[in-house]
Amino acid sequence: MADTAQAPAAQAVATVPVVEAAGITKRFGATVALRDAKIAIDPGESHALVGRNGAGKSTLVSVLTGIQQPDTGTLSFSGKPAPAFGDTDAWRSRVACVYQRSTVIGGLTVAENLFLNRQSEGGFRPIRWKALRARAEALLAEYGVDVSPTARIADLTVEQRQFVEIARALSFGARFIILDEPTAKLDARGIERLFTKLRGLQEQGVAFLFISHHLQEVYELCTRVTVYRDARHILTAPVEGLGHDALVEAMTGESSAADPVAAAAASRPRTVGSQPVLEVRGLTLPGVYTDLSLTVQAGEVVGLAGATASGNVQLGETVAGLHRPRAGQLAVRGRTVRLGDIPAALAAGIGFVPEDRHLQGLVPERSVAENATLTVTDQLGPFGTVLPSRTRDFARRMIEDLDIKTPDAATPVSALSGGNQQKVVVARALATEPELVVAIRPTNGVDIKSKEFLLGRFRRHAEQGRAALIVSDELDDLRTCDRVVTMFHGRIAAEYPAGWTDEQLVAAMEGIAGTGHPTQPRPTDLTDTTETEHERDTKGPRHGGHH
Amino acid sequence: NRGSTTASGSSAVAGKPAIGIDLPRADSDFWNSYAQYLRGDISSQGLNTLPISSSQNDITKLVANVQVFENTGAKAIVMAPQDTGAIASTLDQLAAKHIPVVSVDTRPDKGKVYMVVRADNRAYGTKACQFLGQQLHGKGKVAEFEGDLTSVNGRDRSEAFADCMKQNFPNIQVFPLTTNWDGAVASSKLQTLLAQNPDLNGIYMQAGGVFLQPTLALLQQKGLLKPAGTPGHITIISNDGIPQEFDAIRKGEIDATVSQPADLYAKYALFYAEAAAEGKTFQPGPTDHGSTIIQLPNGLEDQLPAPLVTKANVDDKSLWGNSVSN
Amino acid sequence: MAAITEPGLASEAAPAAASVPRRSLNLARYRDLSLVPVLLVLALIGFIVSPAFLTSANLLGVAQQSTELSLLVLGEALILVVGKMDLSLESTIGVAPVIAMWLVLPSHGGRFQGLGALPTWTAIPVCLLVGALIGAVNGFLILKLRLNGFIVTLGALTMLRGLQVAISQGQSIVEVPNSFLYLGETSWLGAPAAVWICLVLFAVGGAALAWLRHGRALYAIGGNAEAARTAGIRVDRITWTVLIIGSVLAAFAGVLYTGHYGSVSADQGSGWIFQVFAATVIGGVSLNGGKGTLFGALTGVLTLQLVVNVMTLAGVPPLWNQFLNGLIIIVALIISRYASGEKQE
Amino acid sequence: MAAITEPGLASEAAPAAASVPRRSLNLARYRDLSLVPVLLVLALIGFIVSPAFLTSANLLGVAQQSTELSLLVLGEALILVVGKMDLSLESTIGVAPVIAMWLVLPSHGGRFQGLGALPTWTAIPVCLLVGALIGAVNGFLILKLRLNGFIVTLGALTMLRGLQVAISQGQSIVEVPNSFLYLGETSWLGAPAAVWICLVLFAVGGAALAWLRHGRALYAIGGNAEAARTAGIRVDRITWTVLIIGSVLAAFAGVLYTGHYGSVSADQGSGWIFQVFAATVIGGVSLNGGKGTLFGALTGVLTLQLVVNVMTLAGVPPLWNQFLNGLIIIVALIISRYASGEKQE
């Protein structure tokens, strides 16, 4: 492998793709995940793979990394046929990968996860932990992630975990690396750090397959792009010269409407009702946020922006009843809501889209219908009964309403692609027709069309005289909002009416906004003890009950 | 902490040698009666005993308890090893330490014992066979509730019963049913058997304490519980001699039982233990209490009488089942 | 999975979505019938080995023998679906009746000394109450103290059995209140009362799981407790309730047992928990929670009981009895696994 | 949790990373010591109730009585860490020696008829081989046929016990090969050989789990098998190996048991599995896999054994024996849960 780095060798293999897959077909029972799909990636190129949810991207990844065996098709690395299925070591020597699903082990330390199955040369060679920890520390430093190698993954934030995943994948020294939606779990600052690292590797001639639903990232990083649609290969073309709209059209198969911003702006009603839907007064959750007040008017879509440790997510969760704050009160349509009581919050008319759909959002084995109606089981029949017919009809309505791509209402939700799973979670939240819907990173891992759709859906919800609170750090999400409130270190940093610039908002999230915050520690900076506090305190409610 | 009190109490009991006693299990009628007799005799004879332990039918617990007796200065040990094989090495250890052992109810396969106090389980089986054979005039169908295949006593009874039947009553068809000493299992298997052979006319249950009530309940439901003497009556002989069986005999629900003398077990276990501690010795031959001592390869055995109890002698006061204190 | 799709959904879905493969749908429908083939095979063997097998007497006998076990299985199935475990059921079936009798039976006369603290008619209610109490305590230890459920209930298993021995002084109680005996002895419409009662309880339970809001919640909680919580389901409260119901069912099984066998033996139910789990799991209920139906669990019980019945009829040599028993469990497991086409765990 | 962080970590980490919260670090250090307080309390009680407690004779006795159980616990701990379960260990400890003797003992003379198929010296190797075979079969059923491990091994438990009964005809085998007896009888440096052997095995196992890649793989697999697979760990192969090792350890426990008690009894080890799980789990090994240490498991065994020892010394009335036993398990569980400050489940 190493010799391919040298110029002459590189010349020799230049024409031979590092990976070439052709005629790949993969079925999962009913669903065809890949139909006669192909892809070819040249040495040293950064190749983007885009497509709507369920297009088959991740499936291709699992085929390229030897996790799943294709039903048909040929696969070769640098001209040589792919290793036998199951010969994991051989696969890993050819391709490293950051999977869409987390592959770190919560019980183990950061150091061990980084070097999992490579802690020592041989299976029976003793592990030298000190050295290992040192290597881990060095490796993490490259990403500016300040986590102790001795910390347990379970105690890390989502973003820190993602960086451990990335660091591990990139540390194999492979000449070909796959990243399946690596930025989905990162905030702006984190994405920056990732890209600097990737560019470094690009210069060393490492080839990438980069999957993302953020097209600007594609333009930023990649030279060529391949588009999949409905499990088929649609096109492969150089990125420059391929316009945003053309790309979206290729992905969706329909000429794309105006971009989400415009769409949202156009549909934005000038008449924001004057009676408040949500009133938050002086909420305090020790170590997370202090004395927060916030009001959301009827017809309003409010964005609650903030970096990882800003406490915006916990505030959203508190409104939904997940945490019981120490002080403050919360009223919906003027009626105060019992704090820290999820059922009470629901009853008061608060719908909730949790941050992590796998941990908090879905019952994987259960059907789409049941997941979508989980919050309204009291409306599906008399005397506490749940009538199958009503359940089905209700579910069918939600499936149409949010155009969820599923074979049937009875399909277990685990068989849906990421984006469609997210839609089911949103369906669950909207099912109660809540006065206020609290959505945390609602477009996480959702394709561009669905993203437009979901944001538009929240907008429509607001226009029916209700309101939406969108907790996120993704600018796309926030653009659709009438107002954006930014938080920093558990306090409200600034507030922007529509029409803010990206710079303004990013700055505010980083704590550089006018509001007096002298220091601006990196969001993932764990050396700040107060933030360490956040991490542990907020884990409890959010990840408790998941074992 | 009863440990120390017993110890101090014992010093009051003018220097009598300390006896360690282990009960095999706490969840059976028979062994609880045995335990009660033990306590009675201990207090009445003012014996010096270490705290009584229970090994919950687990040989490893028994060995652990015996080890404690060793370390707390037992001069003799009374035990009832339900597993007669696995006690071997422990007996050797005790022999090495010159601590005599009285084994109640079971006869260790190996290892030295001072005295085995038990009624002959093979005799149980034979007596039951004889009784049934005569009652059924040598022909018919008999169900046999065997205990646990891993239990020595159960096996002795089964074998003796089978041998006797084969020799003396070839025309009686025996259906052996393993039950692991579980009344529910016995009941369900009997129910199945009755469906298969409605003309069943005899039952031998190897442990009345376990099988009596479930069997009676089943026959009751099936309307097969006819008093002795009336046509269609199923002849039942049980084993143990617990009061419930006597009641059943009086009511004519069952015909007989073999009384396994819990009182004598307790009495002579203590008697021999004390004798052993004081260094007395015994010879094979008849004893003063209507039993005979026989020689074993690894010690002596006092084979206590196990009378057959029928309507005729069911009210005999000398039967322990009639004098048991509850 | 079909074990957990809404009733009717799978069937009616077929026309609705052509995209849905027939195969998975069929599996869907068969999932909780996966033991039926096993039952048929057993029935066939039974029929071959003895004409007595197909007599109503025999089959009713099997049914009656299944009652107590099936109630434990019913309770355990509910508990497993909600994602917990309770081993102590096998002791509850014994200790609950004993405590009840200890409280109601007179303190003198009769071999077993009760307290006579309560009138005799209260025997059954008290018994059930004791069951509820046991379930509540287990729930407290598991849900509030967050102790490991498996091992807590394992401790409870030993402790409750010990309590029974201590109270009954290791003796079986023979003079039992008539209310107990009644249930064991009467038959309605030619079948033992206990059988009818069990059928009704299973029907009610099955209906609740399929059509009741709180019933459905069990699957949600078992499938992903955190997701259920964020959906506004009172996870702890419902789980706790289920644990209590399970123990009450076990206590009621104790009532039937006592009536059936006419006495409370000191080791009533001991060692049953293995059978309970075997029946529940070969019946298609997942140990990881969120999967399975009561109907499946019921077929599990019947399978185990039929095995014993057939082996007795066939007159299997006692020495090989236990071996065959274990072998058949495994074979049944394999058959049901392939009949349902689903990987377990 | 320290249970699975690297050795020495706790101590070194403190300076290394100020960023890691001190609290979790202390937990880390205490996690597998969480039973030590319990042991101390027991020792104290023992010391109070009887002077005989602190004698070397008594303590060595406890140690020796722990040996067989501790080997089963060692095996079960490994299997639990890798995320599986094996109930059949309690039968393997009995059936493996029996089969071995059946093969080596002469076919006539002696109460137990063997086949005399193999020379006597092969007794122990054959016994271990049988163990390996059992583990391999379990592995096949669980990993290849994808059957539910809990229930497969439950079936195996019954089946193997039945096999033992069938072969030994329910009798205990008294004339055992000397190689078996030797291990049970000899002592080295004043302590029984069995004790030394167990200590060594635990030390080896603990070291492997702490310092070997294959050892660490167990935690990875138990923690998240999918992730482990993507990391290139041969999940099935390693799991299978662990299952085999577990059964071999059980077979070896059978050898020690036979030597210790001078015979193979037909119900050798039956009912032990509860104790095995109790010891393992109160020792801090998680039933969900990926957590726990062998040292913790060992403290679990000692706790259970000390309880029996102390209760006997204290002369607990036999009727309350079992009750206390269960109660103490639960109390120990509570203490260790709060000592480690971790939610179980």
Ligand SMILES: Nc1ncnc2c1ncn2[C@@H]1O[C@H](COP(=O)(O)OP(=O)(O)OP(=O)(O)O)[C@@H](O)[C@H]1O
């Ligand atoms: N294990 C599985 N079982 C059944 N169906 C599956 C499985 N994995 C994927 N699918 C189906 O295959 C299709 C492709 O899934 P895949 O995850 O590759 O989409 P994707 O392009 O990665 O979507 P996303 O952008 O949301 O990640 C989807 O329809 C999905 O439902």
Ligand SMILES: Nc1ncnc2c1ncn2[C@@H]1O[C@H](COP(=O)(O)OP(=O)(O)OP(=O)(O)O)[C@@H](O)[C@H]1O
């Ligand atoms: N991790 C947590 N942090 C803060 N509060 C919590 C947490 N878990 C539960 N609560 C509070 O405990 C109460 C119960 O919430 P939960 O969602 O657990 O419902 P439940 O426990 O099933 O019902 P119950 O209220 O009867 O306990 C609610 O008020 C909830 O806010």
Ligand SMILES: [Mg+2]
């Ligand atoms: Mg994907």
Ligand SMILES: [Mg+2]
């Ligand atoms: Mg709660």
